[in-house]
Amino acid sequence: MTEVAAPTRRLCVRGAALAAALQERGITDGEPEHGLVLDLHDADPGSWPQLEELLVDAYALSKRAFVAGAPVVYVLDEASLYGHRSALRAMLATGLLGGVRSLAAEGVRHGLAANAVTLDDRGQLALTVEAVLWLLSQPGASGQVHHCGSAHVGRPAA
Amino acid sequence: MSVEGKGTVVVTGAARGIGAAIAGCFLADGWSPLLVDLSPEVEATAARLGHGRAGAARACVADVTSAEGRNQLCEAVRAGEAPLRALVNNAGITRDSLLRKMSEEQMRAVLRVNLGAAYELSLRFAEQLEGQGAIVSLSSKSASGNVGQYNYAVSKAGLLGLTRSLAIAFAPRIRVNALAPAFIATEMTDAIPAELREKFISRIPFARAGTPNEVAAAALWLSGPEASYVTGQTLAVCGGRSFGA
Numbered sequence: 222m223t224e225v226a227a228p229t230r231r232l233c234v235r236g237a238a239l240a241a242a243l244q245e246r247g248i249t250d251g252e253p254e255h256g257l258v259l260d261l262h263d264a265d266p267g268s269w270p271q272l273e274e275l276l277v278d279a280y281a282l283s284k285r286a287f288v289a290g291a292p293v294v295y296v297l298d299e300a301s302l303y304g305h306r307s308a309l310r311a312m313l314a315t316g317l318l319g320g321v322r323s324l325a326a327e328g329v330r331h332g333l334a335a336n337a338v339t340l341d342d343r344g345q346l347a348l349t350v351e352a353v354l355w356l357l358s359q360p361g362a363s364g365q366v367h368h369c370g371s372a373h374v375g376r377p378a379a
Numbered sequence: 380m381s382v383e384g385k386g387t388v389v390v391t392g393a394a395r396g397i398g399a400a401i402a403g404c405f406l407a408d409g410w411s412p413l414l415v416d417l418s419p420e421v422e423a424t425a426a427r428l429g430h431g432r433a434g435a436a437r438a439c440v441a442d443v444t445s446a447e448g449r450n451q452l453c454e455a456v457r458a459g460e461a462p463l464r465a466l467v468n469n470a471g472i473t474r475d476s477l478l479r480k481m482s483e484e485q486m487r488a489v490l491r492v493n494l495g496a497a498y499e500l501s502l503r504f505a506e507q508l509e510g511q512g513a514i515v516s517l518s519s520k521s522a523s524g525n526v527g528q529y530n531y532a533v534s535k536a537g538l539l540g541l542t543r544s545l546a547i548a549f550a551p552r553i554r555v556n557a558l559a560p561a562f563i564a565t566e567m568t569d570a571i572p573a574e575l576r577e578k579f580i581s582r583i584p585f586a587r588a589g590t591p592n593e594v595a596a597a598a599l600w601l602s603g604p605e606a607s608y609v610t611g612q613t614l615a616v617c618g619g620r621s622f623g624a
Binding site: 273280305307308315321322324364 | 477478479481483486487490491494495498499501502521522523524525526527528529530532533534535536537538539540541542543544545546547548611
């Protein structure tokens with residue numbers, strides 16, 4: 222894949238590995254008001270209260286980005302979308318997908334973009350970085366789900 | 380349909396609207412509904428559905444978002460004669476607001492009722508549902524995202540993940556499915572201004588709102604033996620709205 226130029230120099234990136242990879246592309250740590258990349262693909266809540274906190278945190282960060290007119294990308298676990306892991310992880314992934322689509326619906330009249338990237342078990346970080354940067358640089362793309370990997374095609378893996 | 384296999388169905392959020400219709404539909408099919416709601420009105424609803432027949436439809440006033448309320452509900456289930464065969468996670472609220480105005484309280488309240496309670500109750504009743512039980516959760520077309528409903532969309536989309544995960548975890552002992560109604564005529568939608576309501580309806584190929592009984596019929600089918608090989612699915616009850624303009 223051709224490398225995509227970084228759309229901005231500062232972003233709020235939640236997720237250590239992705240933050241480090243984005244830093245290598247010249248992205249420095251910022252606030253949600255600069256743009257939000259929320260990587261929860263490996264978050265593993267152990268109870269409902271823990272899941273509630275993750276969802277409320279996502280809401281709070283997204284609200285800050287949204288109010289400032291900044292783009293939002295959620296990074297989610299592909300297998301959890303299909304319910305292949307715990308119920309709590311599944312609720313996190315599908316719940317945030319519903320959330321990002323609401324952001325997109327609400328932001329369309331203001332030109333605000335909100336998208337999701339999903340990772341399969343191969344977890345290709347480089348591909349994820351490209352997908353995130355591309356989505357952040359495309360104001361016309363909103364409400365999209367970019368699948369990094371192939372778990373969404375064919376029969377589900379056993 | 381044989382009477383065998385019918386038993387108690389727990390319906391949350393059953394004081395009125397879709398929940399009451401679901402309880403009535405199951406009762407008419409020979410089930411023993413246990414109606415649960417935070418509102419004491421649920422007792423009158425159960426009495427009305429049962430036409431005064433003692434125990435035909437039972438009521439439990441409880442807050443399913445609390446451990447105490449769920450304990451109350453479990454005791455009510457145990458007190459019944461018929462074994463638990465189905466759980467319908469219908470309890471739901473809206474706290475609509477544009478995201479920029481949405482409060483944390485609005486976010487948490489919707490999550491706890493619409494999603495957290497469904498998760499906790501599904502796990503709580505799993506053992507009793509083992510064998511030939513079914514769980515049906517009321518999601519919504521808004522799970523696909525909607526303006527002013529970030530909280531609601533997260534909760535209703537979360538139910539889809541819950542459904543898929545539990546369907547796999549509980550197979551083949553318990554079937555787990557979801558319904559995704561679109562515009563259904565209830566007291567809640569009656570409160571929408573007429574002009575806006577007409578706009579919604581104009582986007583529905585059936586050119587009308589759905590009825591609570593139409594949602595109830597789908598819940599009954601998913602819970603019964605006719606759907607014995609159906610699990611992990613989301614059935615849209617939407618008059619074609621999923622494909623409308």
